[in-house]
Amino acid sequence: MQTESRFSRLDPLTKTIFIAVAISIMTYKGTLNYALYVYAFSLALVLLSKLCLSRLLKIYLAFSPFIIGLSWFNAYIASITAVPNPIEVGFMVAARILSLINFSVYFSLTTDPDDLVLSLIHNVRIPYQYAYALSIAYLILVKLLNYYVEVLHSLKGRLAIRWDFEALKLIIPLTASMLAYVSSYVDALSASMEARGFGLGDRSYWRVVKFSKADTTASALALAVATMVMLW
Amino acid sequence: MRSRLERLLEANLEVKNEQLSIEVCSGEVVGLYGPLGAGKSSILRSLAGLTSYKGSVSLLGRELRTYRRIELVKLVGFISENPSTQFVANRVGDEVAFTLENLGLKPGEIKLKVSEALKMVGLEGFEDRRIDELSWGQRHRVALASIFVAKPKILLVDDLFVYLDPPTRHVFSEVLRRYASEGASAVVASGRREFLKFVDRVVELRPMEKELKAQVKIAKPIAPCRLEASNLFFSYEKDQPVLKGASLSINPGEILAVMGRNGSGKTTLGKLMAKVLKPKAGSIRLSEAKAKLAYISQNPDSQFIGKTPLEDIKASLKKHFDEHLALEVLGSLGIEAFAREKVYGLDIGVKKLSLIASMLALSPSIAVIDEPTSGLDDFYVDHLSSVVKELSKSGMALAILTHDLYFAKVSDRVVVLRNGVVSFEGAPQEVEERLF
Numbered sequence: 080m081q082t083e084s085r086f087s088r089l090d091p092l093t094k095t096i097f098i099a100v101a102i103s104i105m106t107y108k109g110t111l112n113y114a115l116y117v118y119a120f121s122l123a124l125v126l127l128s129k130l131c132l133s134r135l136l137k138i139y140l141a142f143s144p145f146i147i148g149l150s151w152f153n154a155y156i157a158s159i160t161a162v163p164n165p166i167e168v169g170f171m172v173a174a175r176i177l178s179l180i181n182f183s184v185y186f187s188l189t190t191d192p193d194d195l196v197l198s199l200i201h202n203v204r205i206p207y208q209y210a211y212a213l214s215i216a217y218l219i220l221v222k223l224l225n226y227y228v229e230v231l232h233s234l235k236g237r238l239a240i241r242w243d244f245e246a247l248k249l250i251i252p253l254t255a256s257m258l259a260y261v262s263s264y265v266d267a268l269s270a271s272m273e274a275r276g277f278g279l280g281d282r283s284y285w286r287v288v289k290f291s292k293a294d295t296t297a298s299a300l301a302l303a304v305a306t307m308v309m310l311w
Numbered sequence: 312m313r314s315r316l317e318r319l320l321e322a323n324l325e326v327k328n329e330q331l332s333i334e335v336c337s338g339e340v341v342g343l344y345g346p347l348g349a350g351k352s353s354i355l356r357s358l359a360g361l362t363s364y365k366g367s368v369s370l371l372g373r374e375l376r377t378y379r380r381i382e383l384v385k386l387v388g389f390i391s392e393n394p395s396t397q398f399v400a401n402r403v404g405d406e407v408a409f410t411l412e413n414l415g416l417k418p419g420e421i422k423l424k425v426s427e428a429l430k431m432v433g434l435e436g437f438e439d440r441r442i443d444e445l446s447w448g449q450r451h452r453v454a455l456a457s458i459f460v461a462k463p464k465i466l467l468v469d470d471l472f473v474y475l476d477p478p479t480r481h482v483f484s485e486v487l488r489r490y491a492s493e494g495a496s497a498v499v500a501s502g503r504r505e506f507l508k509f510v511d512r513v514v515e516l517r518p519m520e521k522e523l524k525a526q527v528k529i530a531k532p533i534a535p536c537r538l539e540a541s542n543l544f545f546s547y548e549k550d551q552p553v554l555k556g557a558s559l560s561i562n563p564g565e566i567l568a569v570m571g572r573n574g575s576g577k578t579t580l581g582k583l584m585a586k587v588l589k590p591k592a593g594s595i596r597l598s599e600a601k602a603k604l605a606y607i608s609q610n611p612d613s614q615f616i617g618k619t620p621l622e623d624i625k626a627s628l629k630k631h632f633d634e635h636l637a638l639e640v641l642g643s644l645g646i647e648a649f650a651r652e653k654v655y656g657l658d659i660g661v662k663k664l665s666l667i668a669s670m671l672a673l674s675p676s677i678a679v680i681d682e683p684t685s686g687l688d689d690f691y692v693d694h695l696s697s698v699v700k701e702l703s704k705s706g707m708a709l710a711i712l713t714h715d716l717y718f719a720k721v722s723d724r725v726v727v728l729r730n731g732v733v734s735f736e737g738a739p740q741e742v743e744e745r746l747f
Contacts, residue, residue: 233614236606252616271397276384276413285421
């Protein structure tokens, strides 16, 4: 779901710089305080992009076993290896996971895949074949997720399962179905791309995604803050 | 008359050990008719230069093999059977511009041609719209525009019409005719004769098989059940309701066709009827509380749990499996010969019948079958019609979700879904003029 705000309209490269900088700080400064600062920053990005908060909370809920489990596990390991403040370790891990979720939500829900391709080609100078490969991998992932839901409905429809989690016992046919789907999708897509002349040589672009002044300012600011924090 | 026209394509191909000759002149729309597995897609891909072939293909008097890829892109356009699998971009403009960008045209020229192509398919000004926000019919038009934009001399259209609702099909045939009248040509492949009514002439690959006699075998007697759905509401996304108070009923032994345009909510309604999804509001009442409900997806690959049709039935019945009975069920549907074949290698028609066999093994009181004819040829459509009639005689209620007017004639009653509600209810004969 695309939204329109100054932060959502930033170039995908700028968003990548934001995320890379924040993750670097979080990793380099391994304390709870910094993890919380980064979490606050990631949440601010989500909110300033006018993304739906209730949707974010639903995603938190979906990942809650993972967030709680991993945090608890880290706190437990810290306690048996005599690390001081094991509870703090647990909270730090939770803040890190939540930050990563926020960044993923911010990037994926505010970035048009077409803009991502063009930014990679024009701003990062990646050969167009690789940029499209990345974009198509993203496209396939989204289609695969939708297809997975379709398979679950179909299995319920033939009374093979009653609840989603029961699909685990049908993991082999489910995987076979997903592979068959990807295989036929890739076959059709590659035939279409070939028929439309993809990969023949030099390509032109009817629109160009270029770094704006806002992107330059935001990226420079992010890199400056990161440098200062690292040197602190 | 044809001698005065420019001969664009002449092919003499060996397809599955049979010889095929096809000649296409400018201004013509030619149909390629044949059963499933006859090689229609392979022929079109060969003519587009996408796969190798046995024989000779002459394009504008020159052997196809001698063309460079870039030359072929300008001369031949290819549309796959399901255009939604051919989209590379997210925005309409980017998708339509894709071919021209690959050909290295200047941005100004591309903009002009994109705008022209969109106008031709009735989507003027749609450049910045996102494809996933468009209706199914509009998406198909985007696919067509993305091929038209390069103005190929020959347009090759794979078995696409079977996935389109009648109004979209009508628009497509009109656009293809208009395109051909401007000096180009089109070859349209289909396994359904009625979808080729608009073409100038038909090349038949090989004759359809004769209809099989269906004498459906049910594993256990059907417990009759009536379903009554009242005032159903459903939405996948907030503020985007798919159903806005749809109501219908189905009686034991009745065949009910649920019709509507692509994207009208037929599948959602079917899933609610089969209790695969829960309505946001409204109710579904069954006269027998413990009645079994089954839903057969339009994409059979999403529903198999066994490696072969026989194993698929076994996976349904588990400890109650009886191989002899399962083979009888498969035999009654005319697919016993495929009982031990790998399901993913079968024709889509056999796959659909195999899933019906797995469903029969469960003896459901009500079966919802989603787009049963999508991807099928005339032989399977007729066979499926007789299977459905036989099933209803056993007392099973069948809800057929379809946009196929021909197949809907098998039903006892039709309801039409429009804007999230049932807008029409009546006999199949009345539906055509009221449907869209």
